[in-house]
Amino acid sequence: MVADGTPRRMHPGTVAITFLRKAPQNVLAIPIFAGWMSGRGFGWALLIAAIAGGFALFFMWLKWRRFTYTVGAEELVIERGLLNLSRRSIPLERIQDVSIERKLLHRLFGLAEVRVETGGGDADEAVLDSVSLAEAQRLRAALRGQRVAASVETGEVAAPAEPHALPVVFAMSPGRVLLLGLFSFSLVWLAALFGAIQFLDQFIDFGWDQIKDYAGAARAEAQARFSVNAVLIVAALALALGVVSGVISTLLRDWGFTLRAGEGRFRRTRGLLTRSEVVVAMRRIQLALVQRGPLRGWLGWQALSVQTLGGSNDPSGRQLLAPLATEAEVSELMRIAGLPPFERLPLRPVGAGHVVRSLIRTVTAPLAAILLATVLLTPLALIGLLVLPPMAAAALLQRRYHRFALSGCGLQVMRGVVAQRDWTVPANNVQVVTLHATWLQRLLGVASVLVDTAGAKGRGAPDVVDVNLPDARALAAGLIARVD
Secondary structure, eight states: OOOOOOOBOOOTHHHHHHHHHHHHHHHHHHHHHHHHTTTSOHHHHHHHHHHHHHHHHHHHHHHHHTOEEEEOSSEEEEEEOSSSOEEEEEEGGGEEEEEEEEOHHHHHHTEEEEEEEETTOSSOSEEEEEEEHHHHHHHHHHHTOHHHHHHHHHTSSOOOOOGGGSOEEEEOOHHHHHHHHHHOOOOHHHHHHHHHHHHHHHHSSOSHHHHHHHHHHHHHHHHHTOOHHHHHHHHHHHHHHHHHHHHHHHHHHHTTOEEEEETTEEEEEEOSSSEEEEEEEGGGEEEEEEEEOHHHHHTTOEEEEEEETTOOSSTTSSEEEEEEEOHHHHHHHHHHTTOOOOOSTTOEEOOTHHHHHHHHHHHHHHHHHHHHHHHHTOGGGGGGGGGHHHHHHHHHHHHHHOEEEEOSSEEEEEEOSSSEEEEEEEGGGEEEEEEEOOHHHHHHTEEEEEEEETTOOGGGSOOEEEEEHHHHHHHHHHHHHHOO
């Protein structure tokens, strides 16, 4: 697709999709209208809802009509607004990733949503919802840069291959997706159940009060028959529901997970109801993160994600390349991405002061909470002291699993006791190096080396915590010396 500078509108089906998305809340408003009109009839409520829906549909059409996008030779221009007009210009050179997502409604209408990410923040810079699938493919090709298109026209380089023609470098079979779901224990169903009960309580004679009334008659008998077996049965039921919830959410998110590589890019597709396609430019990968959960890690499974320049619309700020892979598969993907392999042998532990700080940070707050509850509420709160020994043991083990090494290729950091994480950071991708020491660290003779790469944030940052002060200074100086 060569940019012609012609303003385009999104597909007319956008109006229908937007209307259907808002339909549930409009339908739920009917009982409110019925109650507000006191007895004038349910038909009047339907009539008012229909009129309101007509007005909403009209304004959605106006909004669609006033939204245009233009792909120029050097920029993407988006204009929108009814009363307040806005015009956003995004230089093509700033665009980091262009992803295509197809939710259930998009797939029913044969449409797609195009998301444009830049290095300016965590959120998407532009969202085109919705365009035809062919237009989405053409948009992605155009936004990759007119330099590539011009080179193709002059014959300097070959035309980009079709997405499905690229070789598959990693894929998850239905069995592996199911296995990942078994590992992904989730209690989201509890929140959904609570929300449903709260919602039903507003419209029908059913809610927490009714549940309490129904349970009141059997409460005395239940207390009389309270036993350890009953507690175990309830715990097993909660565990089973958590596993089922994890399996369902994983199947919906990762069904058909396929990762292709070629032309300096990874291309990831996944999803059952919502089908998403994300492109990750290899040259924009800042670091790699390998994660192992307590059970999956023990069984030899790992997850590989990468931090890209400008971050990601994912809450973690990273792009997932392999949610459940073997060590050999992860090593191969890192090789394709041009990242050095993670080597445990040269890793060295952080300072002994890390044990003291970990113990204080882990145990102090829970101990204070238990003692406060004992004084203010009930002496039975002392039972909570039973959780402190495992927490203290995990804190004491943190130094054993927190290691680092600085090689010619870059920085490698290992951290985590129960859930372990391994970072690989090429030296050229390090943006800021900070030597940080709190009053307690200064007292213990240690310091933390905070490493900032483009897009990394929070727990995604490969920081080295509580290194002996001379070693921390040497590590910081070594990182600075390796930065181009």
